Amino acid sequence: MSNHARPLPEPDADSAPYWQGCREHRLLLRRCTDCGGVQFPPGPRCPDCGARTHDWVEASGRGWVFSWIVVHHPVPREVYQDEVPYVVALIELAEGPRLAANIVGCEPAAISAGMAVTVEFEDVTEQITLPRFRPTQPATPT
Amino acid sequence: MWSLRDKYAIAGVGYTEYSSKSGVTVLDLATRACGNALADAGLGADQVDGVISYTFNDSVPAMAVATGLGLPGARYAVDYQAGGNAANLVIQAAAAAIEAGLAENVLCYRAMNGRSGFRLGGGRELTARGITQHTAPHGWISYPQAMAMWCRRHMIRHGTTSAQLGAVAVTCRDNAALNERAMMRQPITLADHRNARMIVEPFRLLDICLESDGACAVLVTGAERARDLRQRPVYILGAAYGGGPNQGDDLFDAIRWPDHDHNYSRYIADDLWRGAGVGPRDVDVAEIYDCFTYSVIVQLEGFGFCPPGEGGGFVQDGRIARDGELPINTHGGLLSEAYIHGLNHVVEAVEQLRGQAGPRQIDGAEIALTTAGAMTCGSALVLRN
Ligand SMILES: [Zn+2]
Numbered sequence: 458m459s460n461h462a463r464p465l466p467e468p469d470a471d472s473a474p475y476w477q478g479c480r481e482h483r484l485l486l487r488r489c490t491d492c493g494g495v496q497f498p499p500g501p502r503c504p505d506c507g508a509r510t511h512d513w514v515e516a517s518g519r520g521w522v523f524s525w526i527v528v529h530h531p532v533p534r535e536v537y538q539d540e541v542p543y544v545v546a547l548i549e550l551a552e553g554p555r556l557a558a559n560i561v562g563c564e565p566a567a568i569s570a571g572m573a574v575t576v577e578f579e580d581v582t583e584q585i586t587l588p589r590f591r592p593t594q595p596a597t598p599t
Numbered sequence: 600m601w602s603l604r605d606k607y608a609i610a611g612v613g614y615t616e617y618s619s620k621s622g623v624t625v626l627d628l629a630t631r632a633c634g635n636a637l638a639d640a641g642l643g644a645d646q647v648d649g650v651i652s653y654t655f656n657d658s659v660p661a662m663a664v665a666t667g668l669g670l671p672g673a674r675y676a677v678d679y680q681a682g683g684n685a686a687n688l689v690i691q692a693a694a695a696a697i698e699a700g701l702a703e704n705v706l707c708y709r710a711m712n713g714r715s716g717f718r719l720g721g722g723r724e725l726t727a728r729g730i731t732q733h734t735a736p737h738g739w740i741s742y743p744q745a746m747a748m749w750c751r752r753h754m755i756r757h758g759t760t761s762a763q764l765g766a767v768a769v770t771c772r773d774n775a776a777l778n779e780r781a782m783m784r785q786p787i788t789l790a791d792h793r794n795a796r797m798i799v800e801p802f803r804l805l806d807i808c809l810e811s812d813g814a815c816a817v818l819v820t821g822a823e824r825a826r827d828l829r830q831r832p833v834y835i836l837g838a839a840y841g842g843g844p845n846q847g848d849d850l851f852d853a854i855r856w857p858d859h860d861h862n863y864s865r866y867i868a869d870d871l872w873r874g875a876g877v878g879p880r881d882v883d884v885a886e887i888y889d890c891f892t893y894s895v896i897v898q899l900e901g902f903g904f905c906p907p908g909e910g911g912g913f914v915q916d917g918r919i920a921r922d923g924e925l926p927i928n929t930h931g932g933l934l935s936e937a938y939i940h941g942l943n944h945v946v947e948a949v950e951q952l953r954g955q956a957g958p959r960q961i962d963g964a965e966i967a968l969t970t971a972g973a974m975t976c977g978s979a980l981v982l983r984n
Binding site for chain 1: 725726727728729730731732733734735736737738739740741743744747748749751752755796797798799800801845848854855859
């Protein structure tokens with residue numbers, strides 16, 4: 458997916474460190490320094506204990522497929538007509554939180570629940586880099 | 600828990616034509632549906648002092664409808680910023696407002712040019728800020744795409760199949776065939792569902808509801824007042840609204856939801872049934888929110904008609920047909936009647952309980968369930984005649 462007409466994230470005060478991490482090809486997760494909870498998406502407070510104090514930890518980048526869809530009908534058409542079919546998955550990270558991202562490097566039909574995936578980064582613009590995932594074990598050719 | 604059992608009633612329902620292109624304004628649709636509900640109830644406009652609606656930036660405010668209808672006594676005009684999850688919430692809110700002395704006769708409506716105007720299903724505003732900065736950049740944008748992720752999770756956990764989704768689509772269409780106001784009346788088969796165009800796996804075209812121009816309205820009043828009006832009252836036995844923990848940052852967001860193999864219904868079912876004083880086995884007809892085929896299956900589980908994970912099997916073998924164990928979506932639902940964001944389910948339940956549903960009437964229907972919502976948050980009513 459290299460279509461720049463797609464919507465690009467507008468980082469805010471809660472998410473800016475996360476997106477800066479992506480620019481550096483590091484997957485950063487907000488960690489509550491009160492209860493130790495690791496969270497995504499990053500917000501102003503810990504959803505577990507309500508604390509504001511936090512730091513950022515670099516995730517391993519490993520996870521597994523929690524659920525996934527294969528988009529065939531492009532919405533909006535003008536943005537995604539050359540991209541379909543593409544895969545969006547909910548990835549459960551080794552650290553616990555889930556995030557949504559594309560899976561690349563494998564046929565949509567080869568994706569399965571629990572499949573191990575590893576993060577990689579796509580530099581979309583000078584400012585924005587998006588995380589995406591690839592199967593950890595390359596799919597065997599059939 | 601709902602403590603207003605049998606104290607309030609639906610005394611009138613109204614609706615417009617459902618179409619792909621109304622050719623009129625949303626305000627026109629809203630006032631027509633409300634006017635029809637008043638005529639149905641036999642209540643004068645001068646008696647209405649409350650108006651409640653819900654909007655997804657695609658409707659007109661309650662105060663505009665109060666003004667447009669020329670309601671001299673309107674003092675309580677309120678809008679909820681919500682999707683179909685609020686279709687039963689507005690009825691609950693109307694009864695609560697009357698109980699609190701804020702109003703006496705309340706019109707609830709939903710109106711939109713959902714096909715010729717703002718198309719909710721076609722995608723949201725294409726921005727990536729707030730929660731959408733974590734979804735839209737990955738091409739996860741429309742509601743069918745959102746709900747497909749939930750459905751897949753149910754398939755993973757419970758082995759739910761596309762053919763089971765198809766059973767819901769076929770049932771709704773069979774019912775719509777008997778409904779003269781339904782937009783899609785041509786019967787379909789499981790093969791039609793199987794061969795329908797893939798939109799977003801696991802959803803095919805026939806798993807996804809319609810887009811409609813139209814409006815529905817419901818008049819809520821006190822039980823005693825309702826008995827003096829033109830129609831047989833339909834009493835509100837129970838009402839519930841809400842969801843579980845981590846409902847998300849907006850209707851689309853469910854990143855932190857515990858597991859997408861269940862939805863809001865699991866969390867409000869106890870409140871609903873305890874408040875109503877009846878249970879799933881007492882329901883004669885169920886109008887289940889069906890923005891997608893899958894959402895029917897997961898709500899049947901959540902509201903206790905079958906154990907978690909068994910909804911796919913439950914909808915097969917004619918169990919949800921008109922002559923089955925639990926007739927559902929007797930009007931055709933959002934899938935085949937029209938997408939009036941769930942308020943058309945309430946209209947249908949009322950007509951069933953009055954015995955006015957014509958060729959689609961469920962004989963002897965005394966208790967109806969209506970539900971609204973598909974994801975982390977929703978509402979439901981138990982009605983009786
Ligand atoms: Zn914490």
